[in-house]
Amino acid sequence: MEFDELNQLREALKSSPDNLPLRKYLASLLLKKERWEEAELEYKEALKYSPDDLELQIGLANAFQAQEKTGLGLVLIEEIVQKSAPPPTAWLVYAKLLLQSGQARDARDAYENAIALDPKLKDAYLESDINLKASKNQEPEKIKMFSGAPEENDTGTSVDIERPNINFDDVGGMQDVKEEIRMKIIHPIQHPDLYKAYGKKIGGGILLYGPPGCGKTHLARATAGQVNANFIPVGISDILDMYIGQSERNLHAIFQKARSMKPCVLFFDEVDALGASRTDMRSSDGRRLINQFLDELDGVRYDNDGVLILAATNAPWHLDPAFRRPGRFDRIIFIPPPDESAREAILELKLKGKPVGQLKLDKIRKKTKDFSGADLEAIIDIAVEAKLEESIRKGGALPIETRDLEQALKKHRPTTKEWFNTAKNYALFANESGLYDDILAYLNIKK
Numbered sequence: 027m028e029f030d031e032l033n034q035l036r037e038a039l040k041s042s043p044d045n046l047p048l049r050k051y052l053a054s055l056l057l058k059k060e061r062w063e064e065a066e067l068e069y070k071e072a073l074k075y076s077p078d079d080l081e082l083q084i085g086l087a088n089a090f091q092a093q094e095k096t097g098l099g100l101v102l103i104e105e106i107v108q109k110s111a112p113p114p115t116a117w118l119v120y121a122k123l124l125l126q127s128g129q130a131r132d133a134r135d136a137y138e139n140a141i142a143l144d145p146k147l148k149d150a151y152l153e154s155d156i157n158l159k160a161s162k163n164q165e166p167e168k169i170k171m172f173s174g175a176p177e178e179n180d181t182g183t184s185v186d187i188e189r190p191n192i193n194f195d196d197v198g199g200m201q202d203v204k205e206e207i208r209m210k211i212i213h214p215i216q217h218p219d220l221y222k223a224y225g226k227k228i229g230g231g232i233l234l235y236g237p238p239g240c241g242k243t244h245l246a247r248a249t250a251g252q253v254n255a256n257f258i259p260v261g262i263s264d265i266l267d268m269y270i271g272q273s274e275r276n277l278h279a280i281f282q283k284a285r286s287m288k289p290c291v292l293f294f295d296e297v298d299a300l301g302a303s304r305t306d307m308r309s310s311d312g313r314r315l316i317n318q319f320l321d322e323l324d325g326v327r328y329d330n331d332g333v334l335i336l337a338a339t340n341a342p343w344h345l346d347p348a349f350r351r352p353g354r355f356d357r358i359i360f361i362p363p364p365d366e367s368a369r370e371a372i373l374e375l376k377l378k379g380k381p382v383g384q385l386k387l388d389k390i391r392k393k394t395k396d397f398s399g400a401d402l403e404a405i406i407d408i409a410v411e412a413k414l415e416e417s418i419r420k421g422g423a424l425p426i427e428t429r430d431l432e433q434a435l436k437k438h439r440p441t442t443k444e445w446f447n448t449a450k451n452y453a454l455f456a457n458e459s460g461l462y463d464d465i466l467a468y469l470n471i472k473k
């Protein structure tokens with residue numbers, strides 16, 4: 027039924043492609059149906075007809091946000107909120123994007139702007155999320171960065187420096203990946219002379235890719251904890267700045283900070299956004315930023331000893347091929363959804379310290395094919411909530427039982443399949459030098 031409506035709209039647009047209200051309607055419908063990727067495409071298409079349309083720009087930013095294309099979303103929306111009298115929905119999308127990029131306090135400001143202008147935009151979930159994150163007590167050290175017009179440098183945005191208290195034991199499964207990280211970046215840091223003696227070059231980074239929620243960020247953080255190093259997570263959105271040349275300076279400031287804080291793990295999240303030039307970023311700006319990044323990474327001009335460089339992306343196919351050259355991200359590791367035993371390990375990790383009965387996790391692990399680590403976390407969350415409610419009703423802390431988890435399974439679908447739908451195409455049709463063989467192997471597709 028609803029499918030029909032979309033098809034009809036698309037048909038209608040074929041015969042009158044410049045009917046802007048129709049285009050807007052189709053795009054907003056896709057947004058409402060949470061078909062984010064298609065919504066993104068429609069908004070981009072509509073913007074070709076009317077590039078300055080605020081409603082379209084906000085819609086696109088919304089689609090970016092929902093797909094965690096945070097950097098792209100921020101670049102777009104910040105230009106809007108800097109205008110006079112931006113619409114309240116712009117502030118709302120801005121708040122979500124800021125939250126996603128870890129800037130909870132700024133997110134709160136933006137959110138307050140939104141509901142001040144339009145109280146109907148009140149969103150209890152978002153609000154509690156923002157308040158939770160904005161009030162996290164530990165106040166991490168900040169790296170000052172330049173932002174805004176050059177003459178107002180000191181009102182900088184900033185990046186956090188953490189000392190993670192998790193290590194490889196907190197990451198379920200991934201034995202091979204952990205081993206690879208040990209060989210490639212942990213041992214060189216601990217035994218530099220040995221590596222030199224054998225003439226083994228140190229340097230370069232590891233790129234992690236795979237479906238969202240499967241532990242890329244978690245693993246990067248645990249790597250830092252494993253070697254008691256500082257952890258500097260960088261979202262590309264933290265770097266991007268609308269002023270020409272400023273993004274490159276921000277990037278350089280981050281690398282310099284990392285070099286002064288070694289040992290340290292410098293982690294670039296959604297690193298593909300750096301190269302997402304084409305339509306989204308002005309392409310020459312994108313190019314400059316990529317070159318800056320490669321220059322910092324090559325360590326020819328700078329000494330990167332003691333700085334472990336990890337990066338993650340859900341969309342490796344958008345990454346500029348120059349990143350993959352030797353000495354740069356020359357190890358590209360697929361982080362698949364957890365297999366059965368990893369799922370059990372993750373469930374155990376996440377249930378630690380909670381009141382549980384005689385759980386038959388082997389039953390749950392069998393029923394959670396295609397679940398990401400984040401999905402498993404969600405299952406536990408759902409079970410915990412139900413149990414809390416029951417405990418309050420009946421009095422006393424009731425233990426979580428196998429059937430509670432089974433109930434929860436009915437309420438949460440695995441989220442990794444969608445990623446594989448896209449990934450499969452790249453693995454089949456753009457698999458230069460076997461880059462995505464791991465995806466094909468995972469999907470049991472013979473080359």
Ligand SMILES: Nc1ncnc2c1ncn2[C@@H]1O[C@H](COP(=O)(O)OP(=O)(O)O)[C@@H](O)[C@H]1O
Nearest residue numbers: 196197198238239240241242243244372399400
């Ligand atoms: N292998 C794993 N072991 C433990 N926790 C995991 C694992 N994979 C995912 N998680 C949990 O799922 C959540 C999302 O993982 P994250 O690292 O943010 O995924 P990604 O960066 O790949 O999108 C994290 O909070 C983490 O606790």
Ligand SMILES: [Mg+2]
Nearest residue numbers: 242243295338
């Ligand atoms: Mg992540």
